[in-house]
Amino acid sequence: MQIEILEIRDHLSRFVPFADLPEDSLNLIAGQIEVAYFKAGSDILQYGAPIHELHYVRSGAVEIYRRSGELHNRLSEGDIFGQVGLLRSNKVRFPARAIEDSLIYFIPAAVFAQLCQQHDAFAEFVEAEGQSRLKSAVESQGQASELIKLKVQALISREPVCVSSDTSVQLAAQVMTAESVSSLVITAPAPDNQNMVGILTDRDLRTRVLAAGLASGSPVSQVMSPDPITIQSHDSVFAAMLCMLRHNIHHLPVVQQRRPIGLISLSDIIRYESQSSLYLVNAIFNQNSVEGLQSLLPDLRASFVRLVNEQATAQMIGSAMSGIGRAFCQRLLQLAEQELGAPPVPYCFMVNGSMARDEQLVVTDQDNALVLDDRFDPALHDEYFAQLAQFVSDGLAACGYSYCKGGIMASNRQWRQPLKQWRQYFSQWIEQPNPRTLLNSSIFFDLEGIYGQTELVDELKQLLAQKASSSPAFLAAMARNALNRTPPLGIFRNFVMETDGRQKHIINLKGRGTAPLTDLIRVHALACGSQAQNSLLRLDAISKTQLLQPEALDKLRYALEFLSKVRIQHQARAVSEGSEANNYIEPAQVSASERHNLKEAFQVLNHAQKFMRFRYPAQPGQKP
Template sequence: MQAELIDIRNHMAQYPPFDELAEELLDRVVGGIEVVYFRAGSPILELGEQNDWLYYIRSGAVEIYRRSGELYNRVGEGEVFGQFGLLMNKRVRFPAKALEDTLVYKIPGSTFQYLWEHDENFADFVEIEDRSRLRSALSRREKSNELMTSRVTRLISRKPVSAPSTVRLQEAARIMTDQGVSALLLMDETGEHPRLQGIITDRDLRTRALCEALPSETPISEIMSEDPITIRSSVFIFEAMLTMLHNNVHHLPVMEGEEVRGVIALSDIVKYESQSSLYLVSNIYHQQHVRGLKKVSRDVRDSFVRMVNEDANSHMIGSAMAGIGRSFTQRLLELGEEKLGPPPVPYCFMALGSMARDEQLVVTDQDNAMILDDSFVPEEHDAYFLALAKFVSDGLAECGYTYCTGDIMATNPKWRQPLRAWKAYFTDWIDNPKAEALLNSNIFFDLDGIYGQTEFTEQLKTLVAEKAANNKRFLAFLARNALNRTPPIGFFRSFVLEEGGKQQKTFNLKRRGTGPLSDLIRVHALACGSRAQNSFERLKAIGQTKLLLDDDLGNLRDALEFISIVRIRHQALAIEAGREPDNNVRPEDLSPFERSHLKDAFQVVSNAQKFLRFRYQPQAARHVP
């Protein structure tokens, strides 16, 4: 092959769909190419004219138009155009014009037809639009992980073992021994149909019965866990894993309607979940001091990398990391109470930001607060809660969760307040919105109670859901703040990079990617009155209200997933290379596949921000007195 053709082949092999072609097919493409040069401003394709070529851009940029003359897209190096006409009747459907001096490879229609017939990936690529290609790329990735494609019923190996909730302790132990199970379901049989009332496990028998030397005739109802956490038979295995992580339980009854289909245990999921994040959480709760927790924390990054290498999706990874972070926090609170004594009044420890959204990764800091019972008297009680907050905050720092630079932590007295004060905070933020105040309090609209009286947090979620949806002024201010961070994509679909400083020639995938997405999704979710916190769950809630079209929701979901996965992989590669992970990416470190689809994803974010500006009129917020 001539040197010029080798150069063409090497260039095309970097970009989809040619990067996945078999070598003989790529050789066939390169052998029939014609090279054409277009000056800036010159037409390339005219509406309705005959077209027998697929166009591949070697350098330069091209504008694609709708038949109305409206700009449809801009494409650059490594991208193709002209495919839609070839798929229809070989008539130009989208006119094209060179935006700048552009070098193009023309691929004959006969070669295009041959590739379309003989290569499924090529056919998929040219048949669907940019954002649909993003969905296609994610679908292929998801299919590679059994945790995300297998239903939880696959783990059920036997019928559930149950007993009436009126049995005695010794009888319950005998049934579990005879049946060889580690959990026994306890049923309320007083109605027409038996109803699941509780569950007892081997661990419960040890800690609640044997350690307390309870008599064998003790009613099992005295030590059972009432109203156990359950899952539906239709969910996937990864959802069961996240449920166990979030609630620190090792057994889950699987429900089909009101009937128990079976019980799955932690050991069942570990057969699939070799990342061992469930075992890591279990190990956290066995530690008796901060030194032990610090030692266990070294395994967090290993668990993260294993999940990435096994093709877990971003929701699974973010939820697992948040579950691990919650577990460190909860164990520190338990140890703190052992050290300081029982709390003088009830309280709730509240997670904020990415932990509350189940979107935490390994590069993260602390964002938390305390809600205290309204019987709280600062002069009598605050010394205890300050000491507890400091014990937890310092312990988290030891375990790799750095202090919040904005001081949004329970150690700050402003964020350690009784419930009535928190209700006043949220009421003021919503009823009397101010741009700067909301900018600093955005994080409080992602909240989750993780320890203590978690119903306090539920009350705040209810207050926000009821008040925010009906307050256009508040939503306008929130939307204005959500537009402060824009995706790093320029006018010509090129990446916009940082200038100066140690992050020069990079873009930040959190600040310019997942951050703007979670911000705008939050606005829509609050406008819908949703109580959901996770961005994917918020998108589901938004879909139920029809505020956004299904296609727009799908585009947002795919963009969030793809940007998150690129960010996650960037951090995992840094860990494997022995570097400190971060969120700053250089375009040259990304594969052509990642670069191409990131541009698609960033375009989705840009379009979504335009709709946010139209929907909530944030420009008016700055003029409101």
């Protein structure tokens, strides 16, 4: 084979959609390629002109335009264009112009048609625009594990055992014994006894009846858990697991059109998932020391790797890992209270950042704070809460959740304040934004109360949603702050590499990808007054407004899921190999198709940031 043809074939094999073609197909293409040279500024394709070749950029740079003359895309080495015209009556649909001296390979239409006919992946690639290709990549990554495919109704072995709310606790216990069940569904008294009003478990009988010395004739309405969390029968077992994780419950009523049809327990799921996240959470609450919790760190990593290997979605993995993180926090708080005694005033332990968004992974640090009742008196009470916060922070560090380098922890006196002070913080940050307070806002405005009086944090959520949405100056400042981290793309869609001191030619998937994406989604969510914390739920809230077009929202979803999944898979490989997990990838070490999809995802971020600059213009007195 001629040297020139070998060189052409080898170059094609480095880029999608040619990278996955067999060698004989690459030889076919290379043998029939024609080469053309275009000077900078010259037209390559004009709208409506006949087209009979697929165009491949061998070197240089090309701009693609819409029919209106608006810039559609910038292409560089390895990119293709002209495929839309070949697929639609052999007429140019998107004009092209060389913006640098460029060498272009021409692949004949007959060869193009043969490749489409013989290779489905090639056909799918050229028939799809960037968003569709990214969507396809996301969907192909999310092949469901058995737990995701399995429906909750498959776990139901019998109808729920029910008693009415006016039944005595003694009779309820007798029913549980006779039916060999550990929980009962509590219904309203006749004639409304089809409506579920509560749930009663063995634990309720122990803690609320026996331990409290309650009379056996008392009605179960006094000791049941009212308005229980439920799950639909058609939901997945994985969804049930996440529900139990998030709310730390062991029994979950299953409903069908609001009617209870069964009751599943922690043990039902563990039978299917002996190493599940729920199993780990159960183990966390059975530990009685920090050392015991620390011993579960290998199980935490194993659970993460298993979720990745089962190809759960990034959202599912983030929710599961956040649930595990909350369980560590909650158990440490319980142990702290056992050691220090009951708190002198009510409080809420607030988590921030990725745990609050249900997007935590295996590489993470602490972001937390204490919101205290307004009766808090520093002179009388702060010593207790300082010790509690330090106990929890040290315990989390021992369990793999490193200390926050910026000091965003409840052990820092600044972040251990009564509700009235937190209200002042939030109001001041919104009303008088500056670089320091904007940094605080980007952390604390992802917030969730996970222990204690959670309504204290709910008040802050309400305040935030109300004030932020009505403050254009704050939103503009937040938008400018969110633009500080840009995607790693050069002007021609080439990766811009960086170094972390140990590695060269890397991309920080978090710092240059998922983090700026969550930043801009947060700004839009605040603008529409949403109290959602998870990024995908925030996009759902935004979709109910006219803030972003449906197509733009879909692109953000696909880009976030893809970047998150690449980051997750990278970390899982490191954990499996026993090396230190991080957020850095080397593009040269990933496949050609993955590099292409990374570029598409970063391009989505790039366009979204440009729109955000336009949507939230700098206010008078602000720097543009």
